[in-house]
Amino acid sequence: MRKETKLIAIIVIVGISVASIGYLLYFNQTVERETLVISTTTSLYDTGMLDSIKETYESVNDQVILAFISAGTGIALENARRGDADMILVHSPLQELAFMQESYGVNRKIFAYNFFTIVGPSTDPAGVLDLVPLDALNAILSYGRINNETIWVSRDDASGTNTKEKGLWTTAGYNYTELSDEDWFISSGTGMGTTLNLADERSLYTLSDIGTYLKYKSEGLIQLDQMVEEGETLLNVYSAIIVNKTTVPTVKYTAAVEFLQWLVRESAQQLIGEFGKDAYGAALFHPAVSIIETELPVLIYQWIHNSAFFDSGGTLYECPPAWQDGDYDLFT
Amino acid sequence: MGVIELRDVTVDFDSTKALDRINIRAEPGEMLSLIGPNGAGKTTALRVMAGLLEPTKGEIFYNNERLSGADLIKLRKRSTLVFQKPAVFSTSVFKNVAYGLRVRDVSESEIEKRVKDALKQVELYTLKERFARNLSGGEQRRLCLAMGIVTEPEILYLDEPTAYLDSESTQIVEAVLKELNKEKRTTIVISTHNIMQAENLTRRAILIQNGTVQRTGLTSEILRDQLETLVFDDTTRNIFSGSAEFTNGLHSGMRLASIKLNDDVSIDAITDRDGKVTVRIPPEDIVVSLGSVLSSARNTLKGRVSDISLEDAMALLTVDVGVNLVAQITRSSLENLRVALDDEVDVTFKASSVRVY
Amino acid sequence: MSLESEIVEITLRALSISGLAALVAAGIGLPIGVVLGMYKFRGRDAVTGVFRALMSMPTVALGLLLYLAFSRAGPLGFLELLYTPLALIIGQAILVIPIMISITSETIVSVDPSIRELSRTLGADERAAAASVLRESLGGVVLALSASFSRAISELGVALMLGGNIQGLTRILTTSIALETTRGEIALGLGLTVILLVLMVVFNLMLNQAEKRVRWWLWE
Incomplete structure (x- = not known):
């Protein structure tokens, strides 16, 4: 029965080696680095813009893996409600409002638009x-x-x-x-x-x-x-919403805030504005942060203001004060 | 040289009784056959004797010593059953035969020698490196026989050893069994529904029907008394009852009788019996020709071909000579004969070919 | 990262995730398959019937069930497995365990009882007879492994719902094919498809060779 022992030994060795190779290749990076799960819409993801955002962000912040889950807005929001995403990037103000009213989201930032x-x-x-x-x-x-x-x-x-x-x-x-x-x-x-x-x-x-x-x-x-x-x-406004840590305690809130801060920064906004110009002859997205800050150009600002801002006490806000969380210098 | 005995053995499968209080005893060095129709319980009886199946009730004695359930492994170490349906391991012919020796921890050099002997006996030695599953059906059956005899069992059991086997393999298997019994005095028990094989190989037979032993005795006596009820399949052909009458003739110094099969047909046969008899004319002993041929054979009958059927390399011609006689000829001779249905032909066979019971 | 190196990475990841899934499935499924094949007990037919039915479980259906289980709001949410390679491995393993079990037990049932009887009558004890049955079932075990791995590496539903097709983490061949196709990168999707097909063919050829070696070695 020496043979059986030998066979079992070989199976064990093969198993362990495959497992450890797999571990070395893919798992230790998730152990060392934090994975920020961001649910997003197909229209944003399929263009490839988020791939270049991921690449750039991970090169400046090597402690985080940006994990984009691409699905429709509906399932993206559902993902966040279930606690499976830390942040959402979507383009549906009505659904976003409902999401925030259910107190699942905080710190909404409009970061891009197109038509x-x-x-x-x-x-x-x-x-x-x-x-x-x-x-x-x-x-x-x-x-x-x-x-x-x-x-x-x-x-x-x-x-x-x-x-x-x-x-x-x-x-x-x-x-x-x-x-x-x-x-x-x-x-x-x-x-x-x-x-x-x-x-x-x-x-x-x-x-x-x-x-x-x-x-x-x-x-x-x-x-x-x-x-x-x-x-x-036909205005299409993309916003980022961080999952509310009070409602969903497991959310990686700090990492999400850090990414949001980076996303609204000039360098990231520029990246959004440039994306696709070479390949498609026109920009696919326009940066929105400075327009909201400066309220210029007026026409575009008015459009965004009218269609994608939320009403709170008679005033329209990008993110009503009640849903602004912490002091991260996100809102003016 | 082993002695196996089943006393009042009953085997139940679920609710049906496969064996019902049977008593079987195989004497040392004898060749014994279990005869009976398919499903009579022959295989079950063999499996109990070979230690593969624990009976529901009853006792097993080996060399006059009573065995309990835990002792069945002893039985299996000293006797072997060769199954009807060939089962082989997915490896070479050689390693298949070596298996029984390996589990007995026989030394490698000894294995080499004994496997070689066994394979030569069944005429498979030249195929020893072949993958066992790629052998033909007949070769696999012979391989199984080699696997069984290589361990030199005291008793060898064979379940339908030649059923559906080609004639070449049948001859080899029967020769090996006779040799084994003669040289090594191995006790051999076969089950068969082919009464001719029982007659050919074994002196004693046990008739099993519906899970019970109907009769134990000399094979020839059982055949004589009950031949017609013992025909269990259509491979047994040309069996007729008739009445024998001494003709005062002698044939090669033996007594010649005329046997009347019906009002029209009489044949000559060598027998010392008179009156009511059962005869069998082996299909392979019958010669078919167009027009009469010069022959020393005593029996020549004319008739019309009423059926032609093909089986592998053989052809079976049914000729109506007043009774339906089946002749077995090779396919090539069928082609040479150019015989068709309804043709008139002669059938010829020797008086000594006619078996009289 | 260049396109080439990304394709290599995705391929390696698909191989190791599905390979591990098949190994895990083998670790769990083989013993169960052996037990189901070797031992008769009440309700065995019902059990094998259930596993056989589960063989054709739609991958999205299993993906959905496991998503609900692994989701933070689900019963296993505390494990934090959703959208990790480990979740993919577990999901694919669960997907193919019924295949592993069914093919293994089916093979053993078809090998047994003739081989077991043969070994026993040739003088083997019960344990050696069981070993012979297993040895004769090798072909079925290899088939089970190959079918399991092939189904794991070619499935999409579980990978999408549990892995999320995250670049650099859970993106594998099938999810890439789906993604590149919706992105309109048909040529790239087609290239990945060719890779997937070649991998499956090569793997199965290698497995056949391995089977011969192992068979030869088992009889040494």
């Missing part, structure tokens, strides 16, 4: 080119109803982009749920990239964040054209 856009086939069957967004939606809807053909695709996945789309239809005077039953209107139920591919394949219009659209367009994956101009109705 949603309505894209469609270059033949522009519904004739929406250069219309203002709400008129464009109306034109698409009438075209679809009259011709009784599929013309619009919605993500319908409770993402930030989808929330925005619902808001736009509401503003235009329609009920999203009712529209989604009509023949010209289909739901993809997936992320932005897949939805853009679908729209491209079937010559449909859709609402897209500018980042994903530019990336797909510049790489020749889609032929869709941008149909409408940037404007207040």
